[in-house]
Amino acid sequence: MSEILIKNASVCDPAQGINCEAMDLCIRDGKIVESVSENAKVIDAGGRLAMAGGFDGHTHSAGKINVGRFINPNDARKNLVPGLSGQVARTEKTRAQVGYNTPNTYAIGYRYAKLGYTTICEAAIPLLAARHTHEEFKEIPILDKMGLSLFGSNWQVMEYIRDKEPEKLAAYIAWGLKASRGYGVKIVNPGGGEAWGWGKNVSGLYDPVPNFDVTPAEILMGLAEANERLQLPHSVHVHCNNLGKPGNYATTIETMKMFEKVKPSRDRQSLHVTHVQFNAYAGTSWRDFETGAPMVSDYVNGADHLTFDLGQVIFGPAVTMTADGPVEYANSRMLHEKWSNQDVELEDASGVVPLFYSPKSFVNAVQWAIGLELALLVKDPWKVMFTTDSPNGGSFVNYPEAFTYLMSAKKREQVISGFSQMALDRMVLPGIDRELDFYELAVMTRSTQSKIYSMPEKGNLKVGSDADIAIYDLIPGQVDPSAEHEKVKKAFSGTAYTLKDGEIVVKDGEIEATPKGRVYWVNAKVPETVDTAMQKDIDFKFKKYYTVSKSNYMVEDAYLTKPVEIDTEGVF
Amino acid sequence: MQVVKLSLKKANKIPIEADNVNPDNFAGKTKEEIEAILVWYGNGQCPLGDLFNVEVEGSDSVENTKIVIEGDVSRVKRIGQDMSAGEIEINGNVDMHCGSNMRGGKITINGDADSWLGCEMKGGEITLNGNAAYYVGSGYRGESCGMRGGKITVNGDVKDYLGEHMCGGEILVKGNAGLLPAISNNGGTITIEGSATMPASEMKSGTVIIKGETSDLLPSYKEDGTEEVDGITYRKFVGDVNAGGKGVLLIK
């Protein structure tokens, strides 16, 4: 039995409505408990800020990131955030680290832990490549991990939707999650990945997918129905159509509206829209491009069925990586950049393109502003998950910098002062004076995640929750985040302590221990008769089309370190 | 003037990474101080003095510091990396990455150089009195910009990928070049007095002059009259059309 008593912490835990209150935290055997014995090891927090471990609900950290690594070997030596990037030699406790946007797996674990993060959700697992994702998970130390499996351009999915076979569709989703050991349903540019196989894209929700006679709207509604039928812990996680195109805010709002009629099967949202920054553009071309954030946030403020994440832009080099194949082709052509393009057989497309966000580019400046506008114009932080869609908008190691944008209008002014008049005319950010406090920041970086993924043991400090805790070198009340944003950034860049399951993994910004994290996946129960009927259909697909056999396709238990199976009961 | 003489105590099989061996790091230092400088030897670090005989004459500023390396150092990499001023003379063959990211000063090599000579160089001058291997004046893997400034003169031949991703500066090769010199160039001037094969593919801008024979000229170049340089008339080609390039390729 191991016990720890964290004394005199200034606890910020929105799940319990606790806002920077002086408290002690008790830990026994990796869980938060009511009290501990006198033998407990004592950590004196000295009045410093304590939160539950951070939870990145949408990051590209295993799988596709590897294409980013080999397309960008020069990333290995980039060191734009000293201490959290670049080449770091091996130590007694840590393995060698390289990279910035696409660090090696070990660096991903260490760097998230230094920021006080203890759980990550990989945002895109192609079923066919799931084994690779899990191989990378295995080598990401410290963090608990989960991933979302891609279903938005999948042949079997589109056929079942076209043929109106919702039960078989649900059975296929359940099987796909099991095959990929995934946690939830990701939909990227529904139908667009398949159209890209023909060099095309879909232009909106009602544009039929070539050869399948279904529309993106039908794919979204079909998958949402299956998602809720299976009572999955997360809602569908949607990367909308028309991403990255001026005027796309209309498609985004249309998509959100469509989900008003979806009834969630659990106490959570019925839709999560991801990296909305890339999908909140107004204008009709890159010439008259402007922010669409006010329209999107207006809608979100009046809706209560959805959550979203930001996809905040960080100035400097980034690497875009997505299953949205046509978008990456457009990026590479427009920016004259390197391009990787992949066809995931019957399932999806994918692409990777490096790019550079410059404050001097009016488009990039407006993109930067849109992310912040969304975060600040949407009144309820429980609808918002903070992300940079790492590394699409920028590497996660910049989160501390981005937090200061959210917490300090002064800091924002500093950045905005470098923008052109043209950029300023196309954004509304300069007129926003809202500044987040630690409580709201904790909501966007922990509590929302716990809620939207139905993970009650994560992202909070309730008795019974996992003892994943971050203590930052800040004393709330003695620091003014608005004026002292540099201090805030420094504190969030390296915790005083990060605890993972009650073990000290970071102390004074340095790695102390590198335990292995868990992998969460969802096993949804489906009636045997429905499953058997569905298997027949996919057996045919494997025989006729796939380059691999079904037995070589499934992620086996051997791939998972400390797996946690979440069971759900499908309703048929 | 400060002169520092280095010679290997014995030939090394395991490579030495001598990125600390430059005038910036030696200027004003005593023999003992220089001997104590750590260099990578295989996967560990050890003092320079364990590997090299060190002699020091005088003490002076970086500009007035000259390093003379005697003997074969063909397993010593990164000599002169990042140097901003002063001089290095190498009397022997040298390993990869010599003069990498150099910003000023002068390197003279009386021998052959392995790959990546003067890669990502930004200023200064390198004179090679011998042959060079691959990627002279190129960019690091994945970078879009190689050499940006300064001058590299090779009095012998070079192998493939001369000046890959070059964005500025000047390279002069008195001998022959291998495959694909000036690949993906975006600026600067390359002159090859000998022959070259498939030059300037994907060039966006810059000038490439080939005085000798050109083999396999790419079809993605448009002929555009003639141009005279230093009294010699060349056929002028513009491209690479595939990359939307406006580079100038002058050949006989």
Ligand SMILES: [Zn+2]
């Ligand atoms: Zn993403």
